Amino acid sequence: MSHRLTFFAAFVFMALYISIDILVNFVPLSREMIYVGIYGFSFICCSILWWIGPINWGSILFSRTPLPVWLLILLMAWSGFSILWLEPQYQSTACMVLMHEVGKASVIYFVGMYGDIANMFRGGVLGYAVGSLVSILYLLSTINISSVLRLGSEGIINPNDLGMIMTFSILVCIYLFLQTRQVGYRLLIGMAFIIFLSGLIMSFSKTAIASMALCSLVFLILKGVKLRNLLIFIAILILDAAFFFDRIKANIMNVKHFETLTHRTEVWDYTLQMIKANPIWGYGFKSFQSAGPFNFITAHNDYLSRWFEGGIVAVVLLISIYLAYLALSIKVYKTPGLKIHGSFALSMLLFFSLRGFMEGSHILIFYPPILTMTSLGLYFMWRKAVMSQLYQSVVLMNHKVGFESSNPVTS
Numbered sequence: 001m002s003h004r005l006t007f008f009a010a011f012v013f014m015a016l017y018i019s020i021d022i023l024v025n026f027v028p029l030s031r032e033m034i035y036v037g038i039y040g041f042s043f044i045c046c047s048i049l050w051w052i053g054p055i056n057w058g059s060i061l062f063s064r065t066p067l068p069v070w071l072l073i074l075l076m077a078w079s080g081f082s083i084l085w086l087e088p089q090y091q092s093t094a095c096m097v098l099m100h101e102v103g104k105a106s107v108i109y110f111v112g113m114y115g116d117i118a119n120m121f122r123g124g125v126l127g128y129a130v131g132s133l134v135s136i137l138y139l140l141s142t143i144n145i146s147s148v149l150r151l152g153s154e155g156i157i158n159p160n161d162l163g164m165i166m167t168f169s170i171l172v173c174i175y176l177f178l179q180t181r182q183v184g185y186r187l188l189i190g191m192a193f194i195i196f197l198s199g200l201i202m203s204f205s206k207t208a209i210a211s212m213a214l215c216s217l218v219f220l221i222l223k224g225v226k227l228r229n230l231l232i233f234i235a236i237l238i239l240d241a242a243f244f245f246d247r248i249k250a251n252i253m254n255v256k257h258f259e260t261l262t263h264r265t266e267v268w269d270y271t272l273q274m275i276k277a278n279p280i281w282g283y284g285f286k287s288f289q290s291a292g293p294f295n296f297i298t299a300h301n302d303y304l305s306r307w308f309e310g311g312i313v314a315v316v317l318l319i320s321i322y323l324a325y326l327a328l329s330i331k332v333y334k335t336p337g338l339k340i341h342g343s344f345a346l347s348m349l350l351f352f353s354l355r356g357f358m359e360g361s362h363i364l365i366f367y368p369p370i371l372t373m374t375s376l377g378l379y380f381m382w383r384k385a386v387m388s389q390l391y392q393s394v395v396l397m398n399h400k401v402g403f404e405s406s407n408p409v410t411s
Contacts, residue, residue, distance in 0.1 A: 002049055002052045002115050002116065003115070003116055003119050004119075005045060005048060005049060005052075005115060006049065006111060006112070006114075006115025006116050006119040006120050006123065007119040007120070007122060007123035008045075008123065009041075009042060009045035009046070009049075009111045009115070009120075009123070010108065010111050010112070010119070010120040010121075010122075010123030010124040010127060010373070011123035011124070011126055011127035011130070012041065012127065013038065013041075013042055013107055013108065013111070013124075013127065014108075014123070014124045014125075014127030014128045014131060014369070014373070015127040015128070015130050015131035015134070016034075016038050016131065017038070017104060017131065017369060018127075018128050018131035018132055018135065018165060019131040019132070019134050019135045020034060020035070020038075021135070021156065021157045021161075022134065022135040022138045022139065022156065022157070025138075025142075025156055035100070039103060039107070042107040042110075042111065045111065046107075046110045046111060046114050049111070049114035049115045050114050064113065064117070064376075064379075064380070065376075065379075066324075066328055066375045066376065066378070066379035067324040067327075067328070068321050068324045068325045068328060068371060068375040069109070069371075069372055069375050069376065071317055071320050071321045071324055072105065072321060072368060072371055072372065074317055075310075075314065075317040075318065075321065076098065076101065076102055076105075076368075078310055078313055078314055078317060079098055079285040079309070079310055079314065080095075080098055080285070082281070082282060082284045082285045082309065082310050082311070082314070083095060083098070083284055083285050083286075084284070085281065085283070085284045086283075086284035086285070086286070086287055087290070090284075090286065090287070090290055093286065094284070094285050094286040094287075097285075097286055098285060098286075101368050102368075104368060104369045105368035105369050105371070105372045107369070108120065108124060108369045108372045108373045108376075109372050109376070112373075112376045112377075117376050117377060117379075117380040118377070118380060118381075120373065120376065120377070121373060121374070121376065121377025121380070124369075124373040124377075125172055125175070125176070125373070125377075126176070128168070128169065128172060128370075129169055129172045129173065129176070129192065132165050132166070132168075132169040132172075132196065133169070133192050133195065133196070135157075135165065136162075136166065136195055136196065136199040137195070139151060139156065139157075139162075139199070140199070143156075145202070149204070149247070149250060149251055150202070150203060150204045150251065151199060151202035151203045151204075159203040159204065159205055160203075160205045160207070160208065160359055162199065162200075162203040162205065163200055163203040163204075163205025163207070163208030163209065164205070164208055164355060164359070166196045166197070166199045166200035166203065166208065166212075167200060167208045167209075167211060167212040167215070167351060167355075168348070168351065168370075169192075169196045170193060170196045170197060170200065170212055170216060171212075171215060171216065171219060171344065171347055171348055171351065173189050173190075173192055173193040173196060174193070174216060174219055174220070174344075175219075175340070175344040176189050177189045177190065177193070178223060178225075178340055179340060194236075194240065197236075197237070197240050198240060198243075198244070200212060201240065201241060201244045201247075201248065202244065202247065204247075204248070204251040207354070207355055207357075207358040207359055208355065210354075211350075211351050211354045211355055212351070213237060214350070214354070215347045215348075215350050215351040215354075216233070216237075216347070217230070217233075217234075218346070218347050218350055219343050219344065219346075219347035220233060222333070222339075222342070222343035222346060222347070223339065223340055223343040224339070264300045264301075264358065267292070267296055267299055267300055268299065268300075268301060268304060270292070271288075271292065271299040271301070271304045271305075271308050272304070274291065274292075274308060275304070275307050275308055278311070279307070279311065279312055280311050280312055281311040282307065282308055282309050282310045282311035282314065283308060283309060284309060285309050285310065286309065287308070287309050288305060288308055288309060292308070296360075297360065298359075298360025298361070299360060300358060300359060300360050301356065301357055301358065301359075301360065302318070302356035302357075302359070302360055302361055303315065303318065303356060303357070305360050305361075306318045321371070322349065322353060325345075325349055325371070325375060326346075326349060328345070328375065328378055328379060328382070329342055329345035329346045329349060329378065330342070330346070331382055332345060332378045332381060332382045333345070333346060335381075335382055335385045335386070336385070336389075337385060338381055338382065338385055341377075341378060341381055342378075345374060345378055348370075348374065
């Protein structure tokens, strides 16, 4: 029962988490009320899982929590501490944003720990894909596509955020497609892939499109996909882009301030000047919206945003998170039987890292729930594989010793 409940809880939470920007448009509830419902549902699931099998906190904290999650906790703690040097009128808003990010990561963490991590990972990954699919289908069915140049620009969701969701969903589709041999399941995944790819192109998020092409190819190459299948994948990308040729051409012609990357270089210059004035402590969590130029929420560069808000400590923690995640992904990739999981993790890390140079987020590039979900899942798979190999080695050794001791020739 706990396995199914864990899968269901992670699936529902991730599906609702990723589609909430769409939910608020057709559910007669405010965003806050929807989140109350999501957290309430998660609390009930965690309570049931805890009641089914009380857990050993020592085992959880010191043997089942990977380093990237520990570093994420430290980054969140430092971000909370940096709120102290914000101006008083901005502190409450910053606290609410931080608590929200902590809450989302905590739900995934406790669902995995109270239940079982393997099903949390499977349910979370599938939930993200389903939530993304619901979101893009709703957008495509409720707006006049010909009347908007960029999908998402109608105010429901930012086109760049939509591009991020579509790109990660494409990586998830590739991951799920390569894991199954069932024709029907592969057909469904392939249809979802085409929808996500079309949504990405229509969003015209240039960073997301370039990152998707690169990271998808890296994923397939790392997995060891045959050249023929790789060429088929590239042909699908080209054909889908050709279908939207007129829209792509219109978007390219409509690009303004290209020489400054739509004002990004100006924002970066201003941000660097502000950082030089206060490089150690920064200006406090969520301070960029009040202190930055052009009323931007972030610096459109997560590395600069973290340095601006949290000083050198935040930047060091951010880079440490990615290095720790990279080390974990490589270990998983090199473990026999886990190559596809390692390929998925490395391509995902590459995408979020590249995106961070051109886009911004609240806490870090790798969204906390996704970082928590994948880190726990990868670490669990790696530990299970290592323990299995160790067990087989011990059994083989005992068998060999027993054989030699019972063999009169060898003895």
